[in-house]
Amino acid sequence: VKLALAAVLLACACGRAAPAPRPVTLPKARGHEPSLAERRAALCARRDLVPLGAPVVAAAARPTEAGTVRDVSVRDAQGRAAEVRAEVLAPLAPGVMLDEAAAREVERRLWKTGRFDDVALETSRADGGGVHVVFRVEPKRELADVFVAGDADQGDTQALRLLSHAIYDPVALVGARRSLVAAYRAKGYLDAAVSVSSTFAGADRRTVDACVRVDRGPRVTLDAVRVHGSAFDAQLEAMLAREDTENVHGAVLAEDVLERDLLLVAAFLYDRGLLENKVEKKIERRGDTVSVSIDVVDGAVFRYGAIDVKGHLAAPKAEYTKLVTEKRGAVFNRTRMMKIVDAVRALQTSKGRPDDDVEPETNLDDKKHTVSIVISIKGPQGFSIVELARGKGRAAKRGDLVSVRYTGKLASGKVFDTNVSKAPFSFKLGGGSVIAGFDRGVSGMKIGEKRRVTIPPDLGYGSRAIGGIPPSSVLVFDIELVSIQ
Amino acid sequence: VALPHLVAAVLIFAPVARARTFDRVAAVAGGHVILLSEVRESAAPYLSEIHEKDPLARARAETRVLRETCERLIDDVLVVDEAERLHVTAASDEVDHAIDAIAKARGETTAAALAEAASQGVGETQYREMIRVQILRYRVMQLTPGIDRSKGDEAAMSALAAELREKVYVEDRMAAP
Numbered sequence: 001v002k003l004a005l006a007a008v009l010l011a012c013a014c015g016r017a018a019p020a021p022r023p024v025t026l027p028k029a030r031g032h033e034p035s036l037a038e039r040r041a042a043l044c045a046r047r048d049l050v051p052l053g054a055p056v057v058a059a060a061a062r063p064t065e066a067g068t069v070r071d072v073s074v075r076d077a078q079g080r081a082a083e084v085r086a087e088v089l090a091p092l093a094p095g096v097m098l099d100e101a102a103a104r105e106v107e108r109r110l111w112k113t114g115r116f117d118d119v120a121l122e123t124s125r126a127d128g129g130g131v132h133v134v135f136r137v138e139p140k141r142e143l144a145d146v147f148v149a150g151d152a153d154q155g156d157t158q159a160l161r162l163l164s165h166a167i168y169d170p171v172a173l174v175g176a177r178r179s180l181v182a183a184y185r186a187k188g189y190l191d192a193a194v195s196v197s198s199t200f201a202g203a204d205r206r207t208v209d210a211c212v213r214v215d216r217g218p219r220v221t222l223d224a225v226r227v228h229g230s231a232f233d234a235q236l237e238a239m240l241a242r243e244d245t246e247n248v249h250g251a252v253l254a255e256d257v258l259e260r261d262l263l264l265v266a267a268f269l270y271d272r273g274l275l276e277n278k279v280e281k282k283i284e285r286r287g288d289t290v291s292v293s294i295d296v297v298d299g300a301v302f303r304y305g306a307i308d309v310k311g312h313l314a315a316p317k318a319e320y321t322k323l324v325t326e327k328r329g330a331v332f333n334r335t336r337m338m339k340i341v342d343a344v345r346a347l348q349t350s351k352g353r354p355d356d357d358v359e360p361e362t363n364l365d366d367k368k369h370t371v372s373i374v375i376s377i378k379g380p381q382g383f384s385i386v387e388l389a390r391g392k393g394r395a396a397k398r399g400d401l402v403s404v405r406y407t408g409k410l411a412s413g414k415v416f417d418t419n420v421s422k423a424p425f426s427f428k429l430g431g432g433s434v435i436a437g438f439d440r441g442v443s444g445m446k447i448g449e450k451r452r453v454t455i456p457p458d459l460g461y462g463s464r465a466i467g468g469i470p471p472s473s474v475l476v477f478d479i480e481l482v483s484i485q
Numbered sequence: 486v487a488l489p490h491l492v493a494a495v496l497i498f499a500p501v502a503r504a505r506t507f508d509r510v511a512a513v514a515g516g517h518v519i520l521l522s523e524v525r526e527s528a529a530p531y532l533s534e535i536h537e538k539d540p541l542a543r544a545r546a547e548t549r550v551l552r553e554t555c556e557r558l559i560d561d562v563l564v565v566d567e568a569e570r571l572h573v574t575a576a577s578d579e580v581d582h583a584i585d586a587i588a589k590a591r592g593e594t595t596a597a598a599l600a601e602a603a604s605q606g607v608g609e610t611q612y613r614e615m616i617r618v619q620i621l622r623y624r625v626m627q628l629t630p631g632i633d634r635s636k637g638d639e640a641a642m643s644a645l646a647a648e649l650r651e652k653v654y655v656e657d658r659m660a661a662p
Contacts, residue, residue, distance in 0.1 A: 049654075051656050051658070052513060052656055053510055053513075053656070053658055054658070055658050055659070055660070055662065056509060056510075056511050056521060056658040056659050057548075058511070058521055058524075058525075058548075058551055058659065065505065065507055100508075100522060103507065103508060103522075104508065104520055104522060104523070107508060107510070107518070107520055108518065108520075111510070111518045118509070118510055119509070119510055119518075120506055120508065120509035120510070121506070121507040121508040121509065122504045122505065122506050122507060123504065123505055123507045124504040124505065132504075134504065136506075170654045170656075171513065171515065171516060171653070171654045173654065174652075174653055174654040175653065175654075178652065
């Protein structure tokens with residue numbers, strides 16, 4: 001008996017589909033077909049979905065089929081040909097050796113067409129040599145009746161794309177169900193549950209009935225948002241009352257707005273030197289209401305230590321120092337400090353360096369409760385200017401009409417453009433008529449000055465190929481300023 | 486009926502050009518399919534460790550391995566998808582370091598560890614992919630709220646797998662009925 005059973009198992013070695021489960025038996029009174037109400041009740045009591053394909057019984061032995069592909073076709077279980085575009089079958093062309101990787105690729109492509117619930121690969125020996133290849137497909141089923149239960153309505157079935165005669169697609173259905181639950185929760189139905197069940201509608205198993213059940217539960221609204229633990233509790237609550245018009249008594253809690261509220265609280269504290277503050281939310285539910293507690297730990301007050309501007313300066317240091325209006329020993333204020341950083345950025349831009357990276361670097365002294373700040377200016381990575389000859393007069397600035405002679409080379413030294421033996425090239429500085437790196441390279445030059453400017457791709461032509469310049473090229477320009485108007 | 490007689494009967498009555506199923510969809514995981522041929526390929530090292538003499542016991546053991554492999558492949562696909570959604574990656578050099586660390590922990594060289602994996606039917610590419618997925622799994626686990634790691638990695642990974650399966654449609658056609 002054991003051997004006979006083993007033989008049966010071995011016969012399954014090629015991975016055939018096991019007998020499909022029988023269709024769901026709906027309650028059926030003797031002598032009459034189940035009514036629509038009975039079908040609905042039976043289906044809506046279920047929680048499972050009709051699977052796309054039948055279970056697979058497989059043994060470890062790997063079927064082997066070697067030989068040249070004679071022909072390839074796509075057919076349903078009844079042997080009817082299914083039309084697919086030629087590129088779907090392209091990896092497995094007649095005349096080539098049967099290849100497992102190519103066959104897998106075709107199986108995946110057939111699946112991705114979205115037209116089939118199942119794909120299997122069958123092979124058979126062809127008379128006169130070669131292999132017939134058949135991709136056996138199961139076309140997608142259609143929905144027949146769609147029922148609703150609980151609090152569900154037609155809007156829900158539409159949101160789930162469960163409409164009569166639509167394709168039955170549980171993959172899309174599960175994603176849509178999650179979205180529907182999220183939509184209910186955003187409306188305050190925090191306990192909302194959505195379930196979908198399905199069963200075969202007919203004996204031919206080509207159509208499926210579905211039932212959508214929604215249990216909304218109570219609508220939960222906000223009682224209050226309170227701030228605790230800070231020396232500024234009252235001010236913070238007043239600020240939130242002004243800034244957050246959504247999270248008010250009786251409304252549904254908007255969690256994304258609440259997250260923004262936490263940032264507002266932290267920003268308020270940063271402007272009072274409280275750099276080590278801790279802000280946490282607690283949401284407590286009581287029946288149909290929630291209350292939010294924003295718990296704050298202020299921490300120590302920090303004062304300014306040294307404040308400096310360093311790096312790729314475009315103007316004399318004094319100009320930057322003038323912008324630093326905060327003083328050592330004063331209470332740190334984030335908003336005012338960011339205004340200083342913005343002013344430094346504006347100065348860089350006015351000097352023709354809009355792409356410079358201007359960021360504050362802070363250094364906290366936990367014992368003295370001071371914060372030292374360096375406003376660091378970094379030029380674009382890879383950009384450099386080397387002065388080859390000095391010029392005279394005033395420096396060219398944004399808006400000037402400048403004339404230059406130049407030679408442009410690739411990093412390899414290959415010249416891709418020059419006007420040295422031609423008339424000077426004129427352009428408005430900072431007007432965007434040349435690549436950003438060229439604008440930047442000429443900015444600040446004096447008449448007669450010569451520079452070698454190295455321009456990285458992001459300030460040059462980027463990933464584009466222009467003329468003899470390959471994509472993502474570093475460019476090197478030798479530039480002489482001829483005139484400024 | 487003895488097995489040789491059954492086989493003989495099958496051979497006598499078999500049609501000359503009998504169609505055989507070469508491959509089929511073994512599982513659906515979200516927008517992906519896992520093919521039976523992939524399950525077999527991935528299960529090969531574990532199948533080679535089955536030394537049952539009794540054909541029935543052997544078939545049972547093989548079925549169990551194939552089912553477990555299919556489950557694992559489903560979980561791997563879901564982890565990779567989730568990692569992509571979270572913009573989590575595992576760089577090539579991180580995979581290198583992990584392989585080195587595994588070899589070191591076993592007291593052998595990386596080359597020896599790779600050779601051992603190869604002898605069990607796991608090529609270097611497949612081995613690296615397994616390690617990559619494992620790194621992603623740990624990272625996704627750290628970023629997934631509600632995963633309790635206090636009960637050990639095994640329990641946490643099971644919890645993560647269950648959580649990821651809740652998010653998408655999963656149809657394991659090889660699962661035990």
